[in-house]
Amino acid sequence: MTLLDRAIVRLLPAVPRPVVQLFSARYIAGTTIADAVQVVQQLNAEGKLATIDVLGEEITHEEEARSIAQAYRDVFDEIEREHLDSNVSVKLTALGLGLSYDMCRANLEDVVRQAAEDHSFVRIDMEDSSTTDDTLRLYRTLREDGHENVGVVLQAHLRRTFGDIHALADLKPNVRLCKGIYVEPTSIAFTDADAIRANFVRCLDALLETRAYVGVATHDEWLIGKALNGIAERGLERDEYELQMLLGVRERRAGELVAAGHRLRVYVPFGEQWYAYSLRRLQENPAMAGTIARATVGRVLGRAA
Numbered sequence: 673m674t675l676l677d678r679a680i681v682r683l684l685p686a687v688p689r690p691v692v693q694l695f696s697a698r699y700i701a702g703t704t705i706a707d708a709v710q711v712v713q714q715l716n717a718e719g720k721l722a723t724i725d726v727l728g729e730e731i732t733h734e735e736e737a738r739s740i741a742q743a744y745r746d747v748f749d750e751i752e753r754e755h756l757d758s759n760v761s762v763k764l765t766a767l768g769l770g771l772s773y774d775m776c777r778a779n780l781e782d783v784v785r786q787a788a789e790d791h792s793f794v795r796i797d798m799e800d801s802s803t804t805d806d807t808l809r810l811y812r813t814l815r816e817d818g819h820e821n822v823g824v825v826l827q828a829h830l831r832r833t834f835g836d837i838h839a840l841a842d843l844k845p846n847v848r849l850c851k852g853i854y855v856e857p858t859s860i861a862f863t864d865a866d867a868i869r870a871n872f873v874r875c876l877d878a879l880l881e882t883r884a885y886v887g888v889a890t891h892d893e894w895l896i897g898k899a900l901n902g903i904a905e906r907g908l909e910r911d912e913y914e915l916q917m918l919l920g921v922r923e924r925r926a927g928e929l930v931a932a933g934h935r936l937r938v939y940v941p942f943g944e945q946w947y948a949y950s951l952r953r954l955q956e957n958p959a960m961a962g963t964i965a966r967a968t969v970g971r972v973l974g975r976a977a
């Protein structure tokens with residue numbers, strides 16, 4: 673993106689909610705669990721796997737966190753009833769991390785136990801750097817308590833990630849590796865696109881060397897190529913890694929990767945709390961700056977007319 677594009681995209685929070693909702697519809701399954709089920713059925717029919725996310729983050733009351741944990745119970749019920757090929761992704765702030773570490777741990781354990789009962793798997797999303805230590809600590813605690821059906825996310829833009837991979841190696845972790853979406857200071861994060869890519873490759877190599885199960889989460893063609901080479905060089909079988917993409921992004925490319933024989937998982941968010949997630953997706957869409965500029969100018973002209 674050019675500097676001008678970035679400046680325009682930073683104005684997104686000023687764009688009216690209905691406009692954001694319209695532009696971001698492709699990234700969200702819908703507001704109800706039935707919407708998510710329908711989308712996952714379609715993905716499964718195309719040979720793709722899914723991970724379902726109940727939208728909600730930075731909640732402010734304990735009851736909200738509990739109701740999100742409860743919503744995951746409903747998701748597992750649907751996964752089982754509809755025979756969906758899907759696991760789930762959770763955000764720890766949605767389970768109360770911002771309110772109390774212990775409450776969040778209890779909610780997370782609850783979700784992971786429900787998943788185990790249904791032979792399912794829970795991926796803990798990674799949020800901004802204020803949550804990294806607690807997230808990795810909770811992941812280790814759960815694994816050391818014997819929960820095998822849980823994985824975590826590491827962000828290649830953080831300088832600490834290479835060290836975190838080595839610190840986690842004894843767990844033979846299940847890791848989704850992504851670039852990282854949260855804006856972080858240069859003291860702790862690479863901010864240059866090439867530096868982030870270089871660290872992604874370095875971290876991916878380290879994960880594959882430690883025999884971690886890796887979900888390579890990127891739409892970046894250069895990185896997809898690097899990942900496919902690394903996987904081929906190590907002779908990994910189809911069930912020893914997966915590629916991951918977001919709903920609504922590079923769908924045709926995802927189909928090609930499935931046709932080439934790779935396991936590919938799509939992140940499927942649903943729920944009423946669609947706004948924060950939508951903003952993050954729109955901020956990453958290279959076409960968004962022009963679209964916002966046109967829509968905003970259109971509104972202003974419309975109002976003036």
Ligand SMILES: Cc1cc2nc3c(=O)[nH]c(=O)nc-3n(C[C@H](O)[C@H](O)[C@H](O)COP(=O)(O)OP(=O)(O)OC[C@H]3O[C@@H](n4cnc5c(N)ncnc54)[C@H](O)[C@@H]3O)c2cc1C
Binds near residue numbers: 797798921922954
């Ligand atoms: C399955 C999955 C789970 C994720 N989980 C987390 C997480 O837990 N924590 C976290 O911090 N981040 C997460 N992310 C987001 C990730 O960190 C990146 O911000 C995001 O994937 C964009 O980086 P990229 O590697 O695709 O490269 P980019 O350079 O951003 O994108 C490469 C190309 O993909 C296309 N593209 C990318 N995004 C869009 C979009 N929104 N709309 C249209 N086209 C687009 C464009 O063609 C772009 O040129 C996740 C990403 C995926 C795929």
